[in-house]
Amino acid sequence: MAVIETKDLTKVFGKIVAVDRISFTVEEGEIFGFLGPNGAGKTTTINMLTTLMNPTEGTAKIFGMDVVKDANKVRNVIGLVPQDLTVDEDLTGMENMELQASLYHVPKDIAKKRIDEVLSLVELKEAAKRKVETYSGGMRKRLEIAQGLIHHPKLLFLDEPTLGLDVQTRTVIWDYIKKLKEEHEMTIFMTTHYMEEADALCDRIAIIDYGKIKVSGKPKELKDNLGGDIIELALPYNSRDITEAIATIPYVLDVKRKSETYRIKVAKGEEALPDIIERILKMNLKVSKVSLTKPTLDQVYLEYTGRSLRETEGSREEVWRARRNIRRLRR
C-alpha cells in the first residue's frame, strides 16, 4: 500500500491556485522530496496532507485513510516538523517534549524513555533542562525534529528542514534524517528549495512550480534524462538572435534563449563548444561569457521550471508578495 496517494489534489485561495491538480504516490520507506521555489505550493501541499487544511478539490490518502474524513486517524500516524519554529520558548526543552508526548497520548512511562531516546538522537539531552529561549536556531530546529518523533510516526513530514540554518547545522540535520530512515524505517516526505539537499537525501523527488508537478523521479534518472551537458553563453547587449544558427551545429540538442543568454543542451559538451564559438565569431558577434556544466539536479530544476536563479532573485518581491497573499488568505 502506498504511504501517500494523492489524486488531483487542488487548493485555491481566492483567485490564487496554490496547488493545481497534483497526483503522486509515496512508497513505504522512501524519502520523497518536493523541490521548488518559494511560493510554489510546497507548504500548502504539506498542510493538506497533514490535515491542517482541507483540499478545495481532489483527494489525498495516508496509509489508505482520507485526510478529510479520517483526519484524526491520519494525525495518529504522522509527525510534522513545520517550517516555522513552533517550540514554546517559555518552557524548557524537556517540558516541550513532555507536552508533545501528552498531545500524542504516549503513556508516561513510555514517554520518559522515548524522550530520552529522541533527545539523544538530536543531541539535546544536556540542554533539555534549559528554557528554549536560550537555544540557538539549530538547537530549536533539532528540538522540533525530536518533537515530531515522539510518537514514532510511520510517516514524517519535514517542511524545509534546514531553512535558515548555517552549513554545519544543515549537515548535522541531514545526518539525523538519514539515521531516521535507516534505523526506524520511516517514510519521509520533505520539502526543500535547496538542490543539494534533495540530491543528498531524497530517493525520489518531484519538482513543483506554480502549484504543478513539472517532473518526478529518482535524482539520478532526472539528471540522466537531461541527456547531455549544458553550455551557457552570453553575447554582448543588443546582439541579434542566433538561436537558429546554433541549433544546426552538430551535437546540439536544444537551444533556449533569454535575451542575450543562451542555454544550449549538447550531447558532447567538450566537442561542441569550440564549434559553437567558432560559428558565433564567424557571424561577426562576440561571446562575452561562456560556461560548460555537467548535469546536476540544479540543471534539472532549471530545465523544468525554466527559471534561472538570477531570475528568481530579480522577482523576489513578486514571490514575496504572492507568498504574503497566500498567507493572508490562508489565515
Place this chain on the structure above:
Amino acid sequence: MIGETYALTVREVKKWIREPILLFMMIIQPVVWLGLFGKAFNLTGLVSIPPEILQQFPPEVTTQIAVIFNEIIGRIFGGTMDYFTYMAAGMLSVIILFTSMFSGMSVIWDRRFGFLNKLLVAPIARGSIVIAKVSSSVIRGMFQAALVFSIAFALGLQIGDAFNIFDLVGIFAGLFLLSIGLSSLFLALTIRIKSWETHGAVVNLINLPLMFASNALFPIKQMPSWLQPIANINPISYASDLVRTFILHSSSVALDISKMTLDFEVLIGFAVSFSLIGIILAEKALRKS
C-alpha cells in the same frame, strides 16, 4: 481528552508564573486600582456636610441629620457606609473581567508562532485546546481575585460582623462562574482575529462598557434610565451584587436569599451558555476550510 487538556493548561500556567514582570504587575495593578477608584473617588465624601456647618446646629439636630444621611447613603450603596468597601467588592468582578480578556490574546500568540498548527496536527479533540485556554484563564482570574481581596482587606475593607468561611466560598464561587463565562466570551470573540492590534481594539470596545454599565463601581439606581436596563443584564452586576452581599453579611440584617439565588442562577446560566457558545465557535474557527 482530559490528559491533553491538563497538559495544555499546565503549559499556560507555567508560562504565566514564570514571567516575573507579569507577576509583579499583577500585584501592583489591584493596588493602583483600589487606590485610584476606591480611595480617590470617595463618593460618600461628596454627600457629607462640612463640620463647620454641622457645628451651627444643636446636637440633637446633628444626630438627626446624621441619621438621614446614613439612610441616604445606605440606600444608594446598599448598606455600605463607605465607597471603598462598595467599590472593592465590585473590583473583584472587574479584575476577573480584565484577566479574562487575555484568554483570547494567547490564542493569537499561538497562531502567530505556529504553535496552534502543532496542536491542530496532533490527534486531540479541538475542544481541549479551547477548554485549556478557558481553564488557565479562570485559574489566573481566581488567583488575582484572591490577591485583590487580601489587598482590599489590608486597605480597610469593612466586612460584615457575621462574615464567615461560607461567605468567602460563596464569593469565589460567584467569581468562578463569572470567570468561565467571560473567558469563553473573549475566546469566542477573538479566536478568528489574527493581529494583536485588532484584538486590542475589539477587547477595549467591550471591556469598558462592560465595566461601567454595571454596579461594580457605581449603583445602578443612580444611573440614567437608559443605562439601567443594560446594567441589569450585565453579568458583572450580578457577580458584584453577590460578592457585596456576602462581604456585608451582618448579624443584624437577614440575607436576601431570593436575590442571591437569582444572582447565582444568572451566573450559572451565563457560564454554561457562554462556555458552550465559546467551544462551538472556537471549534468551528479552528477547523480550517
